[in-house]
Amino acid sequence: MSDTQNLTLVQAVRDGLKGELERDEDVVVFGEDVGKNGGVFRATQGLYDEFGEERVFDTPLAESGIVGTAIGMAAYGMKPVPEMQFSGFAYPAFDQIVSHAARLRTRSRSRFSVPMTLRMPYGGGIRAPEHHSESKEAFYTHEAGLKVVVPSTPRDTKGLLAASIRDPDPVVFMEPKLIYRAFREEVPDETYTVELGEAKTRREGSDVSVFTWGAMTRPSLEAAENLDGDIDVEVVDLRTLSPMDWDSIVESFKKTGRAVVVHEAPKTGGLGAEIAATIQEEALGYQKAPVTRVTGFDTPFPLYALEDYYMPEAARIEDGIREAVEF
Amino acid sequence: MSDTQNLTLVQAVRDGLKGELERDEDVVVFGEDVGKNGGVFRATQGLYDEFGEERVFDTPLAESGIVGTAIGMAAYGMKPVPEMQFSGFAYPAFDQIVSHAARLRTRSRSRFSVPMTLRMPYGGGIRAPEHHSESKEAFYTHEAGLKVVVPSTPRDTKGLLAASIRDPDPVVFMEPKLIYRAFREEVPDETYTVELGEAKTRREGSDVSVFTWGAMTRPSLEAAENLDGDIDVEVVDLRTLSPMDWDSIVESFKKTGRAVVVHEAPKTGGLGAEIAATIQEEALGYQKAPVTRVTGFDTPFPLYALEDYYMPEAARIEDGIREAVEF
Amino acid sequence: AEESESGTAAKGGRVFASPSARRLARELDVDIAAVEGSGPGGRVSDADVRAHAEGDEDEGVESAVTSAT
Amino acid sequence: MSVLDTDPREQVQVLAEDGSVVEGATVPDLSEEEFVEMYRTMKLARHFDQRAVSLQRQGRMGTYPPLSGQEAAQVGSAMALDDQDWLVPSYREHAASYVHGLTLEGTLRYWMGDERGNKLDDLNIFPVAVPIASQVPHAAGLGMAANYNDTDEVFMCYFGDGATSEGDFHEGLNFGGVFDTPTVFFCNNNQWAISVPREKQTASETIAQKAIAYGMDGVQVDGMDPLAVYKVASAAVERARNGEEDKLRPTLIEAVQYRYGAHTTADDPSVYRQDDEVEEWKAKDPIPRMETFLRDRGILDDERVADITESVEDEVAAAIETAEGFTRPTTDSMFEHVYADMPERLREQKAYLDRLRSDHGDEELLE
Amino acid sequence: MSVLDTDPREQVQVLAEDGSVVEGATVPDLSEEEFVEMYRTMKLARHFDQRAVSLQRQGRMGTYPPLSGQEAAQVGSAMALDDQDWLVPSYREHAASYVHGLTLEGTLRYWMGDERGNKLDDLNIFPVAVPIASQVPHAAGLGMAANYNDTDEVFMCYFGDGATSEGDFHEGLNFGGVFDTPTVFFCNNNQWAISVPREKQTASETIAQKAIAYGMDGVQVDGMDPLAVYKVASAAVERARNGEEDKLRPTLIEAVQYRYGAHTTADDPSVYRQDDEVEEWKAKDPIPRMETFLRDRGILDDERVADITESVEDEVAAAIETAEGFTRPTTDSMFEHVYADMPERLREQKAYLDRLRSDHGDEELLE
């Protein structure tokens, strides 16, 4: 028997769900096709067989209904883990997410809370049809009362998912589906948590700080490697986008004085804006160059013939880093 | 017969709607209670009697249905002007707004477009019940394909509304209900447009630029007056939030080197972030102090016993201006 | 005094400098408007400020640096 | 045959408009005390409502949604619940909530702009839901949780006629049907959604028949007849709790009634409806109807009615006094209930507001 | 009595599973050419579908949603439309769209990741709708516009069984009822919403009966019987266009059918359903049914069937060749269709992408 397993990110989601389902009877997993089918990405594979359809079940095709009933269950004391099949299909549930999940605690002065973990795969690059490639984390980070978590490695995925499920507040858990199966990592068999609200420095560097998350972490690291010897790049994986780990961001920035934010979401109003705004608020005196944003374009996400042009990749990130450094 | 009328902002909405209804048969006005009742804020008062229920009509209580049918009408060639009774009740329509209204043009390579003007009163300060005080313009400005317009004076209201209705693309037209009846202005009887995408300098100044819009324009001007003689404050009313008039913002900033953004929306992820990020991107070399954000808090909008603490008012804005200037 | 100083600076014409250069100038008690910028479009960098400070035999420099650390 | 099997296009009634018992109707099996309680609570609700509206008019309270005319539907349905059961209201269920344990001062506190009115400690009542129909999926979800935990609680979910047009109504009832939840979906069809009349809300002849779309029974009841409402609601609660062969647990009840007053104190109904319509409906007023019924049975007389009137006035007056004596919520409370643990940025914002208050004083900030 | 007045719990049929005409059923009044056209189009759709799936398997096309088994519902319903009428599809209506004028290469182009496949110039077809049920309110709105403009166009709106659970289905049909729109709401009930079977989608016995909630007629039809579908759809189109006393214009049609293949090429149905279920439904296959009907009437013989088979194969092959010959969309096109006038920031982003491309070359960016 081994202590770890070599898992992909999506397998780590599954493993994380399994661990929490075993650990806490109040945890239930539901959504469209998460039961017998094991989820369209296989993130819930086998859980229906293992835990039965009381714990892992399919729902009607209705996102507002899924989140709305999850809120009822959560207020009752359960730990629901609903799935939105794609983040682009969470919008019909937007009212339930922002008007209720986010606010039930405040509205009831903490009598009720919504310990729900709303999983949703996000992001582009998988040649999917329209509306399947959204990454609009900024919609959720602008709503007080929600937490927003985006893992970038299998090990983190399991730990952050466990922490989200155990968290007393609603978490929008966005899974980078582009890297669901991109690589493997040793993931402990036992359950564990990775604390919410803590960024992780993936690569230390002194010339410039790259702040990113989810699927953009890998091309950011790739860009950093490509520039190695020339520019010494620090790469910080933010992991929790709300509440953000401002201390780590500002600390890294004070060290380097230059920053690049990399995200897939459209530039205008993306989280890169909040990061740049906060940096200049908290560390303007250290700022040697504009915080550069390497992001998706201010267009709807294109069909797949053009999607690779839409998404930031290493070359574009390198350019962004050079821009910040050569200012 | 006079050439102008002395109107409040909400009367200017009504006058603008009337002008466009007269001008273009394809314009129709609909929503909850906009017919006989004339709208819960009286923004459509008398229009039902004047234009009949083919042109001005009540719908079932269903925001997604309202926006979804408006999209159908717009794609057909009409110019629908649906109302969301409060911006906090637009969320059930969020999917229709972001997945369809914003994207039909791009998805159909401009075969279809959505010349819809989605009116919604926004903002706090009127002692209204829960969910009635939202100002989440940042949700819409992050979605490419939408335009977002927020007037701050009666005269602009009529002209911007006409421009929005005539615009070939979907406009989210957010009306500052706090100042619906706060003051009057001479408004021309005839129809006219105020061009979308152009900010307006409400007060010239050389020490610091205040960027704001909607209901926050007045307290910002008040703060500027209070500081007169001490600090020379420029106040720029952005009016169109998407696409933003970046030229005017950057130009003003290059002049002053200091900026304050004032908005009611929560700070984190609000439009203040985008403005600060863009300023440092485009004019970092001119920046003498952090762009200061004077905003709502990162909490749900409170019930009315506390709402006046939530909303920025002149004293808070003055503090923000001093902070920017004294850095 | 601090207040009126920055107030004056604000009115004192357009200087093109990175914020870190501005901070350094404040710390070194250098008048940023007097620094010759070597960057694109005459932009003032940290190095320009340092060079200016070193060329300048201002007494206040040392104490300003010490108090900043 | 259960009363729930009534054709959804018919209307269940027990008391005729004149307070007599309709021929062939069975009067629900309540004790004299319970009958009187039903009567008293309706009177209390009516009086409370009038006082609340006048508080608003005097600037002593914010916008308030009145319920006059809707007492029978609220009191009759809520009395069908056990203590263990849950009430999932919209924003107008002041009387139903009172029956289920909420104090009048609790209700006032909420409408006086203080979230503590929504705290509802120890009560099986969900917070007020303002976004129309959004509470319907919550009620289904609560029922799913109760099923999962194998309890026998029932969830009574209220919403209006307008609410039936929202997607959340549909999704909530469909989940209720699919997961066979112990939910009673109780529609207070008061004929108006602000200014929009019931006929413009849907082309469906009745709201009750919408139940067919979810495989559950739908039943229409005279919502101004407290005994009929009690009877139908009790049957629905019983079926939700214990099930019934070949039937789903949830029921859709359409209680046909009328809102006498404005939609809220911000509304002026004279713009969109005729006074004579109001008068017609007032002929069905539940309070005199119930009073007649009780007088006919010798349960009430002038003296008892006078006593009740007085006790009701006293109770409401005391509640208003209590509510107005409550302290203003602290500004800290705005930050304290966003997350279980306050994030750093929120702590900073809280400190910033404290600074603003001490620098400027409350008067300047609240001007 | 109109066929639309059939009890929503019954099922309209014309052709029995063996291709004979059901006793008492009237065969719709179509010409021989139209019957053959119906048959040919179903064969074309089936063949196209098989080729499309294999294109995807070979990496020559992205994810694709197959329609095999659903030809009768699509072809029968779309043939009921006039040219002036509109088709409002979901994402699986390749055959219906073909009938209404969309070329096969147009369909391929879309699934090959090029938005121009959705441009649909000169066609009265709305773009593909991927967010489930979101097109239903559009169809109601198009109908409201047609009413306003006093045209006599009809709008045929397609969606699946799963779609009926969404709020937008409810809101769209309710608007259709309230505004009496010339819309046919056509549900392709293919028994599955990806892996979720029809019984878990709703506790309603049929989907057709959901019409009752909107005051309109609902009718269930054998969706694998092209003549029955045509008959019901024609009646609904006629009622939508010209009205009928005491009836609303819109109808909800539930066409009961089966998806033989995967939900999309990304799906593996063996995980959630049994092969023998598929085999059972294949016994109802519309193509041999229609072929038998036509052979029985002497309209088809072996030779004509072979000719048709060949012509269908040629047409599909040509379409694939054309589609694969299309140029890749330009990167500029990504920016050009966001607004009628490109905002400055978008122009900058477009220029930035051009710069990236010239600095790095497409290979590096697309790696």
Ligand SMILES: Cc1ncc(C[n+]2csc(CCOP(=O)(O)OP(=O)(O)O)c2C)c(N)n1
């Ligand atoms: C989602 C949403 N849209 C609009 C509103 C504004 N609004 C408040 S009450 C109301 C009418 C509700 O009518 P009904 O459901 O019949 O309930 P009633 O008030 O008659 O009890 C409307 C439109 C809201 N609160 N929520």
Ligand SMILES: Cc1ncc(C[n+]2csc(CCOP(=O)(O)OP(=O)(O)O)c2C)c(N)n1
């Ligand atoms: C709003 C939304 N939620 C989820 C999805 C993902 N999804 C695509 S197809 C599908 C099932 C649709 O089933 P049904 O309506 O029966 O249509 P069918 O595919 O069977 O034709 C789902 C869940 C989506 N496209 N849109």
Ligand SMILES: [Mg+2]
């Ligand atoms: Mg009502």
Ligand SMILES: [Mg+2]
């Ligand atoms: Mg909805």
Ligand SMILES: [Mg+2]
């Ligand atoms: Mg289906």
